[in-house]
Every structure is written in C-alpha cells, then in structure tokens.
Amino acid sequence: MGESDKLKETVKQIFTEYLNQHGHRKTPERYAILDTIYSIEGHFDIDTLYSLMEGQEKFRVSRATLYNTIVLLMNARLVIKHQFGNTSQYERCYNRGTHHHQICTQCGKVTEFQNEDLQHAIEHTRLRSFNLTHYSLYIYGLCGKCERANKKMQKNNIHKKEK
C-alpha cells in the first residue's frame, strides 16, 4: 500500500470516528469527497473539487453536498479553509507540515513555505483567554517575477498609470 493510500486510510478512520461521535451518517458521498480531497496536493476551491469529482470515475456529487461535507471535514480537523482572493480555498491538513503562505499582490500566485522559528513563535504566543486551534499567516508582497517585470517596465518608461 502506497504512502498516499495509507494516509487515505487513516483520514478515513478519523472521519468515521468523527461521524459516529456526532451521529452523522456514513454516506458514500462523504467518503468519496474525503478521498478526492486527499488526492489533491495543494489548495483547491469548491469548483475545482466539483470538476474533479465529475470528471473522475468517482462518485458525482452536487455542490450543495460539497459545501455540507466540507464543513464536517473542517470540524473533524481534516480540512482547513483559506480566504485569499474571492473564492474560499481549502486544503487537507491532516499530517501536513505547518506552512505559511506568500501571496503576490500582483499576479496572485500563492507559495507555501516552512519556517520552524516562525512556527514556534506563533504557537508559543501567550493569548489572553483564547484557546488556539489553528492559524494562518499570509505574507503579501511582490514575487520575484513580478518585481523584475516592474523594474523593467519602469526602465522602459512604459509604466505611467496603474490599471
């Protein structure tokens, strides 16, 4: 059994436990969604997930069910939600290293990076009467590519007004 399958098995068990504990039904749709999500490496939005499940041999599920199920998955701590841009972005979070997000304000590219010191600093911050479950750090700025592009534009004096 590959690493990926092992992971899928584990999260399936966690989800089953969660569903049992909360008196929810164990429908094939829910497991199909979980399985698909844990096949995706990075971020995804509902629409992407919908297309993925439509295209594959997998179960086809409605958007409504996707929205419903993803709430359960978030509660079960198997998925987290991000909100850069206009669409909600999700990502699986079981057994994924903590990482932070760099977002280019120009091209919108999102890059993940890890930094233990940073992670440590955040997790050990004393909070007044607040019980931390998770966090998101979004760093905005210009990615190398966009910055170089801008410099070139400035040189050529093409740039006069922004959009």
Next chain:
Amino acid sequence: MGESDKLKETVKQIFTEYLNQHGHRKTPERYAILDTIYSIEGHFDIDTLYSLMEGQEKFRVSRATLYNTIVLLMNARLVIKHQFGNTSQYERCYNRGTHHHQICTQCGKVTEFQNEDLQHAIEHTRLRSFNLTHYSLYIYGLCGKCERANKKMQKNNIHKKEK
C-alpha cells in the same frame, strides 16, 4: 486640531500624492470616502461603509465607487483588506500599530492583539525572492466565553450533536 483631524490631514496628503503620482483625479467622493474610513476605529465591510456615508451629512456615494476607491486606498497603503467570514473586511492602516487577529471559530468574534516578539519574528523571516509589503496573522480557536459555554453544555450533557 484634534489627533483625529491631524491624522485625517496626513492621510489626505498621502492620498493626494498617490493620486497625483498615478494620474488619478482628485474627486470629492474619494476624499469623503477616505475621511469616513479614518473615522472608523476597527474593521468594516463595504455595506457598513455605505450605510455610514448614506446616513451622515457626508457625500453619498455608490457601492461601485466604494469598491473602486478602496482599491486605490489599498494601493496607497492606507487601507488593508481582510477576509474572515464571507464578507471582505477592511481597516485603515496608516499609523496603526501592527496587530494580529484572534478569531473565534464559534461566535466569529474578532479580537486584535499586539505582540512585539511575534511581529519581529514575522518581519525578519527570510523569504526567497519575495518582497514583503504587509502580512496578516489570523489565529483561530475558541474565545474564553465560548469555551466556558461549551464546558457548561458538556457538563449538563445537553450537547449531543453539533448543529
């Protein structure tokens, strides 16, 4: 002149400079929007801003103009955008101490807090080919109030299923 008026003068100048530099017009709407925003202490969304400007003796502006102008203000580094919940939240950011956000996953309450060590750690993180302009740290969890409420519920065994 009060502190608040002094601040408003300053940001007005910054905005004027920004508009000049980018060849944008200095319309009364834009200044009225800036002025209203710098009267608001915490976060706000477009709808709140719209109501505020409608109710006051101030200029009434359309939502379209609010959306347009707020983009300019973000570029001028006078406003930043947050995306907790479903609506985009904004806040003025000139001369406001850096702060982080605690968000209660149950009641949705957002609290700001400051922490110099954390700030330092984030700002001095080495990023590969990325030019940081600003960042947002969102810490999710349960606020004291909700946590106490939950504990009480558990004790009384009222809680069986989540919503």
Next chain:
DNA sequence: GTCAGTGCAAACTTTTTGCAACTAC
C-alpha cells in the same frame, strides 16, 4: 420505516461590469 442526507433549482449576497451622465483637469 424513519429521518438525515442528497440533488436540483431557486434565492441570496457580495462584487464586478456596461453604459450614460457628469466633472476634474
């Protein structure tokens, strides 16, 4: 058999866009 869960479509909310009128320059 029952009721939670599903699919579908309609409704709703937030944001964007097209266009005529306006006004800063």
Next chain:
DNA sequence: GTAGTTGCAAAAAGTTTGCACTGAC
C-alpha cells in the same frame, strides 16, 4: 473639450436554502 469617474442597474460569482426523493440506520 476630453477622458477619467460616478451612479445605476444588470450581470456574474460564490454560497445558502427549500423541497421532494433517496438510502443509511
């Protein structure tokens, strides 16, 4: 005078909701 801005209304995009049907228990 001209082109950037505005307001309005329509459209788009994302998400939620109501309801009849289905299937997990």
